[in-house]
Amino acid sequence: xxSMRDIKRRRDxxxxxxxxxxxxxxxxTVKLQKAKGKAESTRPYFDLMYETVCSMLAKSGNxxxxxxxxxxxxxxxxxxxxxxxxxxxxxNSNITKLxxxxxxxxxxxxxxxxxxxxxxxxxxxGYTIQADYSDVIDNPLYTDAKAICDEVxxxxxxxxxxxxxxxxxxxxxTVVHEPKLIQLLPVDAKQLQSDANADTTxxxxxxxEDEALNMIIPKYVCSLIYGALIEAVAxxxxxxxxxxxxxxxxxxxxxxxxSLKYNRARQGSITQELTEIIAGANAIx
Amino acid sequence: MADLKTFQLLVSTPDRxxxxxxxxxxxxTTSEGEIGIYADHIPLTSVVTPCVxxxxxxxxxxxxxxxxxxxxxxxxxxxxxxEVAEWPDEIDVNRANEAKIRAERRLSSxxxxxxxxxxxxxxxxxxxxxxxxxx
Numbered sequence: 477x478x479s480m481r482d483i484k485r486r487r488d489x490x491x492x493x494x495x496x497x498x499x500x501x502x503x504x505t506v507k508l509q510k511a512k513g514k515a516e517s518t519r520p521y522f523d524l525m526y527e528t529v530c531s532m533l534a535k536s537g538n539x540x541x542x543x544x545x546x547x548x549x550x551x552x553x554x555x556x557x558x559x560x561x562x563x564x565x566x567x568n569s570n571i572t573k574l575x576x577x578x579x580x581x582x583x584x585x586x587x588x589x590x591x592x593x594x595x596x597x598x599x600x601x602g603y604t605i606q607a608d609y610s611d612v613i614d615n616p617l618y619t620d621a622k623a624i625c626d627e628v629x630x631x632x633x634x635x636x637x638x639x640x641x642x643x644x645x646x647x648x649x650t651v652v653h654e655p656k657l658i659q660l661l662p663v664d665a666k667q668l669q670s671d672a673n674a675d676t677t678x679x680x681x682x683x684x685e686d687e688a689l690n691m692i693i694p695k696y697v698c699s700l701i702y703g704a705l706i707e708a709v710a711x712x713x714x715x716x717x718x719x720x721x722x723x724x725x726x727x728x729x730x731x732x733x734x735s736l737k738y739n740r741a742r743q744g745s746i747t748q749e750l751t752e753i754i755a756g757a758n759a760i761x
Numbered sequence: 762m763a764d765l766k767t768f769q770l771l772v773s774t775p776d777r778x779x780x781x782x783x784x785x786x787x788x789x790t791t792s793e794g795e796i797g798i799y800a801d802h803i804p805l806t807s808v809v810t811p812c813v814x815x816x817x818x819x820x821x822x823x824x825x826x827x828x829x830x831x832x833x834x835x836x837x838x839x840x841x842x843x844e845v846a847e848w849p850d851e852i853d854v855n856r857a858n859e860a861k862i863r864a865e866r867r868l869s870s871x872x873x874x875x876x877x878x879x880x881x882x883x884x885x886x887x888x889x890x891x892x893x894x895x896x
Contacts, residue, residue, distance in 0.1 A: 681805070
Protein backbone atom coordinates (compact mmCIF):
# COMPACT_ATOMS: atom_id res chain seq x y z
CA UNK A 477 0.00 0.00 0.00
CA UNK A 478 1.24 3.46 -0.90
CA SER A 479 2.40 5.52 2.03
CA MET A 480 0.22 8.23 3.50
CA ARG A 481 2.53 10.94 2.27
CA ASP A 482 2.42 9.71 -1.33
CA ILE A 483 -1.35 9.57 -1.35
CA LYS A 484 -1.60 13.04 0.14
CA ARG A 485 0.79 14.49 -2.42
CA ARG A 486 -1.13 12.90 -5.27
CA ARG A 487 -4.44 14.14 -3.93
CA ASP A 488 -3.17 17.70 -3.55
CA UNK A 489 -1.85 17.76 -7.08
CA UNK A 490 -5.15 16.51 -8.48
CA UNK A 491 -6.99 19.06 -6.41
CA UNK A 492 -5.02 21.92 -7.90
CA UNK A 493 -5.47 20.54 -11.42
CA UNK A 494 -9.18 20.33 -10.70
CA UNK A 495 -9.21 23.95 -9.65
CA UNK A 496 -7.58 24.96 -12.92
CA UNK A 497 -9.99 22.96 -15.07
CA UNK A 498 -12.91 24.38 -13.11
CA UNK A 499 -11.68 27.92 -13.71
CA UNK A 500 -11.13 27.17 -17.40
CA UNK A 501 -14.64 25.81 -17.64
CA UNK A 502 -16.06 28.99 -16.16
CA UNK A 503 -14.02 31.14 -18.51
CA UNK A 504 -15.09 29.21 -21.58
CA THR A 505 -18.72 29.27 -20.44
CA VAL A 506 -18.63 33.05 -20.43
CA LYS A 507 -16.82 33.12 -23.77
CA LEU A 508 -19.31 30.66 -25.19
CA GLN A 509 -22.24 32.88 -24.21
CA LYS A 510 -20.60 35.78 -26.01
CA ALA A 511 -19.69 33.79 -29.10
CA LYS A 512 -23.13 32.22 -29.21
CA GLY A 513 -24.81 35.61 -29.11
CA LYS A 514 -22.60 36.78 -31.93
CA ALA A 515 -23.27 33.68 -33.99
CA GLU A 516 -27.00 34.15 -33.55
CA SER A 517 -26.93 37.81 -34.55
CA THR A 518 -24.91 37.10 -37.68
CA ARG A 519 -26.90 34.10 -38.83
CA PRO A 520 -29.75 36.01 -40.56
CA TYR A 521 -27.25 37.65 -42.88
CA PHE A 522 -25.80 34.35 -44.04
CA ASP A 523 -29.16 32.72 -44.46
CA LEU A 524 -30.26 35.66 -46.58
CA MET A 525 -27.04 35.64 -48.54
CA TYR A 526 -27.40 31.93 -49.17
CA GLU A 527 -31.02 32.30 -50.25
CA THR A 528 -30.20 35.17 -52.56
CA VAL A 529 -27.40 33.32 -54.27
CA CYS A 530 -29.50 30.15 -54.49
CA SER A 531 -32.40 31.91 -56.15
CA MET A 532 -30.06 33.82 -58.42
CA LEU A 533 -28.47 30.66 -59.70
CA ALA A 534 -31.81 28.90 -59.96
CA LYS A 535 -33.25 31.66 -62.09
CA SER A 536 -30.26 32.15 -64.30
CA GLY A 537 -30.12 28.50 -65.29
CA ASN A 538 -26.98 26.96 -66.67
CA UNK A 539 -24.63 29.79 -67.27
CA UNK A 540 -20.98 29.43 -67.89
CA UNK A 541 -19.04 31.51 -65.44
CA UNK A 542 -15.49 31.35 -64.14
CA UNK A 543 -16.65 30.95 -60.55
CA UNK A 544 -18.98 28.11 -61.48
CA UNK A 545 -16.47 25.89 -63.28
CA UNK A 546 -13.40 24.27 -61.82
CA UNK A 547 -10.02 25.74 -62.70
CA UNK A 548 -7.50 23.73 -64.66
CA UNK A 549 -5.01 23.41 -61.84
CA UNK A 550 -5.20 20.21 -59.82
CA UNK A 551 -4.22 22.12 -56.68
CA UNK A 552 -6.91 22.48 -54.08
CA UNK A 553 -6.91 25.23 -51.49
CA UNK A 554 -8.25 24.22 -48.10
CA UNK A 555 -9.06 26.85 -45.51
CA UNK A 556 -8.71 25.11 -42.17
CA UNK A 557 -10.26 26.72 -39.13
CA UNK A 558 -9.07 25.38 -35.77
CA UNK A 559 -8.16 26.90 -32.42
CA UNK A 560 -4.94 28.51 -31.29
CA UNK A 561 -5.10 26.63 -28.02
CA UNK A 562 -5.65 23.03 -27.09
CA UNK A 563 -7.48 21.48 -24.13
CA UNK A 564 -10.71 21.44 -26.07
CA UNK A 565 -11.30 17.72 -26.32
CA UNK A 566 -11.45 16.45 -29.88
CA UNK A 567 -12.15 19.87 -31.36
CA ASN A 568 -8.84 20.37 -33.18
CA SER A 569 -8.12 16.76 -34.06
CA ASN A 570 -11.59 16.26 -35.56
CA ILE A 571 -10.87 18.95 -38.12
CA THR A 572 -7.41 17.70 -39.02
CA LYS A 573 -8.76 14.15 -39.27
CA LEU A 574 -11.39 15.40 -41.67
CA UNK A 575 -8.60 16.52 -43.99
CA UNK A 576 -6.15 13.66 -43.54
CA UNK A 577 -8.90 11.06 -44.03
CA UNK A 578 -10.65 13.02 -46.77
CA UNK A 579 -10.47 12.67 -50.53
CA UNK A 580 -8.00 15.48 -51.03
CA UNK A 581 -4.55 14.04 -51.82
CA UNK A 582 -1.76 15.41 -49.69
CA UNK A 583 0.30 16.59 -52.67
CA UNK A 584 -2.51 18.68 -54.12
CA UNK A 585 -3.65 20.38 -50.94
CA UNK A 586 -2.58 23.91 -50.16
CA UNK A 587 -3.51 24.76 -46.60
CA UNK A 588 -4.64 28.24 -45.61
CA UNK A 589 -4.50 27.81 -41.86
CA UNK A 590 -6.56 29.77 -39.38
CA UNK A 591 -5.63 28.50 -35.94
CA UNK A 592 -2.22 27.36 -34.77
CA UNK A 593 -3.22 23.86 -33.67
CA UNK A 594 -4.44 22.75 -37.06
CA UNK A 595 -1.49 24.35 -38.79
CA UNK A 596 1.05 22.58 -36.59
CA UNK A 597 -0.59 19.18 -36.95
CA UNK A 598 -0.94 19.40 -40.72
CA UNK A 599 2.57 20.76 -41.10
CA UNK A 600 3.91 17.79 -39.16
CA UNK A 601 2.00 15.44 -41.43
CA GLY A 602 3.67 16.91 -44.48
CA TYR A 603 0.99 19.21 -45.90
CA THR A 604 1.97 22.43 -47.61
CA ILE A 605 1.01 25.46 -45.56
CA GLN A 606 0.35 28.27 -47.99
CA ALA A 607 -0.59 30.94 -45.50
CA ASP A 608 -1.21 31.32 -41.80
CA TYR A 609 -3.82 33.67 -40.33
CA SER A 610 -3.81 32.29 -36.81
CA ASP A 611 -4.20 35.67 -35.11
CA VAL A 612 -7.61 36.07 -36.67
CA ILE A 613 -9.37 33.37 -34.69
CA ASP A 614 -9.01 35.16 -31.34
CA ASN A 615 -11.35 37.87 -32.50
CA PRO A 616 -12.66 37.40 -36.03
CA LEU A 617 -13.69 40.52 -37.92
CA TYR A 618 -15.45 40.78 -41.23
CA THR A 619 -12.41 42.54 -42.69
CA ASP A 620 -10.26 39.54 -41.76
CA ALA A 621 -12.57 37.23 -43.65
CA LYS A 622 -12.42 39.61 -46.59
CA ALA A 623 -8.62 39.64 -46.63
CA ILE A 624 -8.49 35.83 -46.62
CA CYS A 625 -11.21 35.65 -49.24
CA ASP A 626 -9.41 38.12 -51.51
CA GLU A 627 -6.22 36.12 -51.35
CA VAL A 628 -7.77 32.76 -52.23
CA UNK A 629 -9.93 34.28 -54.93
CA UNK A 630 -6.88 35.90 -56.49
CA UNK A 631 -5.10 32.56 -56.55
CA UNK A 632 -8.22 31.00 -58.06
CA UNK A 633 -8.52 33.67 -60.74
CA UNK A 634 -4.84 33.37 -61.60
CA UNK A 635 -5.30 29.65 -62.09
CA UNK A 636 -2.93 28.68 -59.28
CA UNK A 637 -5.65 26.64 -57.64
CA UNK A 638 -8.56 24.79 -59.14
CA UNK A 639 -10.88 24.34 -56.19
CA UNK A 640 -11.39 25.93 -52.80
CA UNK A 641 -12.59 24.06 -49.72
CA UNK A 642 -13.40 25.19 -46.22
CA UNK A 643 -13.02 22.99 -43.14
CA UNK A 644 -14.62 24.24 -39.94
CA UNK A 645 -16.71 23.12 -36.99
CA UNK A 646 -20.32 24.01 -37.36
CA UNK A 647 -22.13 25.05 -34.20
CA UNK A 648 -25.46 23.26 -33.89
CA UNK A 649 -26.04 23.97 -30.21
CA THR A 650 -24.04 24.14 -27.00
CA VAL A 651 -23.33 20.40 -26.92
CA VAL A 652 -23.42 19.41 -30.60
CA HIS A 653 -20.65 20.61 -32.90
CA GLU A 654 -20.09 19.03 -36.25
CA PRO A 655 -16.83 19.19 -38.22
CA LYS A 656 -17.62 20.05 -41.83
CA LEU A 657 -15.75 20.23 -45.10
CA ILE A 658 -17.54 22.29 -47.72
CA GLN A 659 -16.67 23.32 -51.23
CA LEU A 660 -16.54 27.07 -51.72
CA LEU A 661 -15.44 27.32 -55.35
CA PRO A 662 -16.42 26.42 -57.96
CA VAL A 663 -19.89 27.05 -56.60
CA ASP A 664 -21.87 23.86 -56.66
CA ALA A 665 -24.67 25.32 -58.74
CA LYS A 666 -26.75 22.15 -58.83
CA GLN A 667 -26.78 21.86 -55.04
CA LEU A 668 -27.73 25.49 -54.63
CA GLN A 669 -30.39 25.32 -57.27
CA SER A 670 -32.08 22.41 -55.56
CA ASP A 671 -32.12 24.39 -52.31
CA ALA A 672 -33.84 27.39 -53.83
CA ASN A 673 -37.56 27.76 -53.29
CA ALA A 674 -39.86 27.24 -56.20
CA ASP A 675 -40.61 30.93 -56.58
CA THR A 676 -39.66 31.79 -60.12
CA THR A 677 -40.36 35.48 -60.53
CA UNK A 678 -38.20 36.56 -63.41
CA UNK A 679 -35.34 38.61 -62.06
CA UNK A 680 -33.56 41.50 -63.70
CA UNK A 681 -29.91 42.20 -63.15
CA UNK A 682 -28.13 45.45 -63.11
CA UNK A 683 -25.32 45.28 -64.24
CA UNK A 684 -25.55 42.24 -66.55
CA GLU A 685 -25.88 38.82 -64.98
CA ASP A 686 -22.30 37.91 -65.69
CA GLU A 687 -20.90 41.00 -64.11
CA ALA A 688 -23.31 40.83 -61.20
CA LEU A 689 -22.14 37.27 -60.47
CA ASN A 690 -18.58 38.54 -60.62
CA MET A 691 -19.32 40.89 -57.76
CA ILE A 692 -21.77 38.79 -55.80
CA ILE A 693 -19.90 35.47 -55.66
CA PRO A 694 -16.86 36.98 -53.87
CA LYS A 695 -19.21 38.51 -51.31
CA TYR A 696 -20.91 35.14 -50.93
CA VAL A 697 -17.60 33.33 -50.40
CA CYS A 698 -16.46 36.01 -48.01
CA SER A 699 -19.63 35.76 -45.96
CA LEU A 700 -19.30 31.98 -45.80
CA ILE A 701 -15.77 32.32 -44.46
CA TYR A 702 -16.86 34.89 -41.90
CA GLY A 703 -19.80 32.75 -40.85
CA ALA A 704 -17.50 29.75 -40.47
CA LEU A 705 -15.09 31.78 -38.32
CA ILE A 706 -17.85 32.91 -36.00
CA GLU A 707 -19.32 29.42 -35.69
CA ALA A 708 -15.87 27.91 -35.13
CA VAL A 709 -15.22 30.26 -32.21
CA ALA A 710 -18.52 29.29 -30.63
CA UNK A 711 -17.80 25.59 -31.19
CA UNK A 712 -14.30 25.91 -29.78
CA UNK A 713 -15.56 27.38 -26.54
CA UNK A 714 -18.38 24.87 -26.38
CA UNK A 715 -15.95 21.99 -26.89
CA UNK A 716 -13.58 23.38 -24.29
CA UNK A 717 -16.38 23.87 -21.81
CA UNK A 718 -17.43 20.23 -22.21
CA UNK A 719 -13.86 18.95 -22.01
CA UNK A 720 -13.16 20.95 -18.87
CA UNK A 721 -16.44 19.87 -17.31
CA UNK A 722 -15.45 16.24 -17.84
CA UNK A 723 -11.96 16.89 -16.48
CA UNK A 724 -13.37 18.54 -13.37
CA UNK A 725 -15.76 15.69 -12.63
CA UNK A 726 -12.98 13.16 -13.21
CA UNK A 727 -10.79 15.07 -10.78
CA UNK A 728 -13.56 15.04 -8.18
CA UNK A 729 -13.94 11.32 -8.59
CA UNK A 730 -10.23 10.70 -8.18
CA UNK A 731 -10.06 12.95 -5.15
CA UNK A 732 -12.83 11.09 -3.36
CA UNK A 733 -11.17 7.79 -4.22
CA UNK A 734 -7.81 8.98 -2.94
CA SER A 735 -9.35 10.47 0.20
CA LEU A 736 -10.79 7.08 1.02
CA LYS A 737 -7.40 5.45 0.50
CA TYR A 738 -5.72 8.13 2.57
CA ASN A 739 -8.10 7.65 5.48
CA ARG A 740 -7.66 3.91 5.31
CA ALA A 741 -3.88 4.26 5.33
CA ARG A 742 -4.11 6.64 8.32
CA GLN A 743 -6.36 4.27 10.23
CA GLY A 744 -4.04 1.43 9.33
CA SER A 745 -1.01 3.22 10.73
CA ILE A 746 -2.86 4.11 13.95
CA THR A 747 -3.92 0.51 14.42
CA GLN A 748 -0.39 -0.63 13.79
CA GLU A 749 1.04 1.82 16.33
CA LEU A 750 -1.48 0.71 18.93
CA THR A 751 -0.67 -2.94 18.32
CA GLU A 752 3.00 -2.17 18.75
CA ILE A 753 2.44 -0.26 22.01
CA ILE A 754 0.29 -3.02 23.44
CA ALA A 755 2.78 -5.64 22.36
CA GLY A 756 5.56 -3.60 23.99
CA ALA A 757 3.54 -3.25 27.25
CA ASN A 758 2.82 -6.98 27.28
CA ALA A 759 6.52 -7.75 26.86
CA ILE A 760 7.45 -5.67 29.92
CA UNK A 761 4.96 -7.42 32.25
CA MET B 762 -48.70 61.26 -50.76
CA ALA B 763 -49.90 60.60 -47.28
CA ASP B 764 -50.90 56.97 -47.73
CA LEU B 765 -48.01 55.79 -49.80
CA LYS B 766 -48.02 52.08 -50.39
CA THR B 767 -45.33 50.55 -48.25
CA PHE B 768 -43.11 47.52 -48.65
CA GLN B 769 -41.00 45.42 -46.34
CA LEU B 770 -37.43 46.58 -46.02
CA LEU B 771 -34.70 44.48 -44.49
CA VAL B 772 -31.14 45.73 -44.17
CA SER B 773 -28.80 43.08 -42.84
CA THR B 774 -25.07 43.19 -42.11
CA PRO B 775 -22.78 40.41 -40.91
CA ASP B 776 -22.89 41.81 -37.39
CA ARG B 777 -26.57 42.58 -36.93
CA UNK B 778 -29.93 43.13 -38.52
CA UNK B 779 -29.58 46.80 -39.22
CA UNK B 780 -33.12 47.74 -40.16
CA UNK B 781 -36.30 45.79 -40.41
CA UNK B 782 -39.66 47.35 -41.05
CA UNK B 783 -42.00 48.97 -43.52
CA UNK B 784 -40.85 51.76 -45.78
CA UNK B 785 -42.50 53.93 -48.38
CA UNK B 786 -39.37 54.50 -50.39
CA UNK B 787 -35.71 53.73 -50.13
CA UNK B 788 -32.86 55.35 -52.05
CA UNK B 789 -29.46 53.79 -52.61
CA THR B 790 -26.64 54.03 -55.12
CA THR B 791 -25.90 50.92 -57.16
CA SER B 792 -22.96 50.32 -59.42
CA GLU B 793 -25.13 51.60 -62.30
CA GLY B 794 -26.31 54.79 -60.58
CA GLU B 795 -28.73 56.08 -57.99
CA ILE B 796 -32.10 54.41 -57.66
CA GLY B 797 -35.18 55.13 -55.60
CA ILE B 798 -37.46 52.19 -54.91
CA TYR B 799 -41.19 52.36 -54.21
CA ALA B 800 -43.48 49.41 -53.62
CA ASP B 801 -44.26 47.27 -56.68
CA HIS B 802 -40.88 47.84 -58.24
CA ILE B 803 -39.85 45.33 -60.87
CA PRO B 804 -37.77 42.44 -59.47
CA LEU B 805 -34.16 43.50 -59.61
CA THR B 806 -30.85 42.36 -58.17
CA SER B 807 -28.03 44.83 -58.13
CA VAL B 808 -24.75 45.67 -56.46
CA VAL B 809 -24.71 48.52 -53.96
CA THR B 810 -21.68 50.81 -53.81
CA PRO B 811 -20.72 52.85 -50.72
CA CYS B 812 -23.42 55.49 -50.44
CA VAL B 813 -25.99 57.19 -48.26
CA UNK B 814 -29.13 55.13 -47.92
CA UNK B 815 -32.30 57.13 -47.36
CA UNK B 816 -35.37 55.46 -45.94
CA UNK B 817 -38.71 57.27 -46.22
CA UNK B 818 -41.19 55.97 -43.73
CA UNK B 819 -44.47 57.67 -42.80
CA UNK B 820 -43.10 61.08 -43.64
CA UNK B 821 -39.98 60.55 -41.58
CA UNK B 822 -36.66 60.34 -43.35
CA UNK B 823 -33.83 58.23 -42.05
CA UNK B 824 -30.33 58.33 -43.39
CA UNK B 825 -27.57 55.81 -42.97
CA UNK B 826 -24.20 55.10 -44.53
CA UNK B 827 -24.04 51.78 -46.37
CA UNK B 828 -20.74 50.38 -47.61
CA UNK B 829 -21.14 47.99 -50.43
CA UNK B 830 -23.40 45.01 -50.72
CA UNK B 831 -26.19 43.42 -52.65
CA UNK B 832 -29.74 44.64 -53.07
CA UNK B 833 -32.52 42.28 -53.99
CA UNK B 834 -35.82 43.90 -54.91
CA UNK B 835 -39.01 41.87 -55.05
CA UNK B 836 -42.52 43.17 -55.51
CA UNK B 837 -43.28 43.83 -51.85
CA UNK B 838 -39.94 43.14 -50.24
CA UNK B 839 -36.51 44.72 -50.50
CA UNK B 840 -33.46 43.08 -48.99
CA UNK B 841 -30.14 44.83 -48.71
CA UNK B 842 -27.18 42.72 -47.69
CA UNK B 843 -24.57 45.29 -46.73
CA GLU B 844 -21.05 44.68 -45.56
CA VAL B 845 -21.24 47.62 -43.18
CA ALA B 846 -24.14 49.91 -42.31
CA GLU B 847 -24.07 52.79 -39.84
CA TRP B 848 -26.56 55.35 -38.52
CA PRO B 849 -25.25 58.93 -38.46
CA ASP B 850 -24.78 58.90 -34.68
CA GLU B 851 -22.49 55.89 -34.95
CA ILE B 852 -20.10 57.59 -37.32
CA ASP B 853 -16.87 59.13 -36.15
CA VAL B 854 -16.72 62.33 -38.19
CA ASN B 855 -13.09 63.11 -37.46
CA ARG B 856 -11.99 59.71 -38.55
CA ALA B 857 -14.04 59.84 -41.72
CA ASN B 858 -12.59 63.26 -42.50
CA GLU B 859 -9.06 62.01 -42.03
CA ALA B 860 -9.75 59.00 -44.20
CA LYS B 861 -11.14 61.26 -46.90
CA ILE B 862 -8.08 63.52 -46.89
CA ARG B 863 -5.76 60.52 -46.86
CA ALA B 864 -7.53 58.95 -49.82
CA GLU B 865 -7.55 62.22 -51.75
CA ARG B 866 -3.83 62.68 -51.20
CA ARG B 867 -3.15 59.18 -52.34
CA LEU B 868 -5.18 59.67 -55.49
CA SER B 869 -3.56 62.99 -56.38
CA SER B 870 -0.01 61.73 -55.85
CA UNK B 871 1.49 60.19 -58.94
CA UNK B 872 3.07 57.30 -57.13
CA UNK B 873 2.64 54.18 -59.22
CA UNK B 874 2.85 51.96 -56.14
CA UNK B 875 -0.53 52.92 -54.77
CA UNK B 876 -3.59 50.89 -55.42
CA UNK B 877 -5.91 53.37 -57.15
CA UNK B 878 -8.95 51.16 -56.83
CA UNK B 879 -8.45 50.78 -53.12
CA UNK B 880 -7.94 54.49 -52.59
CA UNK B 881 -11.09 55.22 -54.58
CA UNK B 882 -13.08 52.80 -52.48
CA UNK B 883 -11.72 54.40 -49.31
CA UNK B 884 -12.69 57.82 -50.62
CA UNK B 885 -16.19 56.63 -51.46
CA UNK B 886 -16.63 55.12 -48.03
CA UNK B 887 -15.49 58.26 -46.24
CA UNK B 888 -17.74 60.43 -48.42
CA UNK B 889 -20.71 58.17 -47.71
CA UNK B 890 -20.07 58.54 -43.99
CA UNK B 891 -19.65 62.31 -44.14
CA UNK B 892 -22.73 62.80 -46.30
CA UNK B 893 -24.84 60.68 -43.99
CA UNK B 894 -23.84 62.88 -41.04
CA UNK B 895 -24.18 66.16 -42.93
CA UNK B 896 -27.77 66.09 -43.97
